[in-house]
Amino acid sequence: MAALLKLPGGTDDAGELVEALLIAADMRDQHAPEQAARWRQLADDIGDALDQLPKPQQ
Numbered sequence: 001m002a003a004l005l006k007l008p009g010g011t012d013d014a015g016e017l018v019e020a021l022l023i024a025a026d027m028r029d030q031h032a033p034e035q036a037a038r039w040r041q042l043a044d045d046i047g048d049a050l051d052q053l054p055k056p057q058q
Helices: 011-028 033-052
Strands: none
């Protein structure tokens, strides 16, 4: 499934979301490992999608 995500800060905001998901996943590892794994997967999926975007032209 695809989703359109509009962020005022563009890819920088998306990068912050990835970082926040990974930090949050680390915090949940002990108490909710399934949730932590899901958040890591979401972070990976968003990161992969960001990698597929065309590079900005200089």
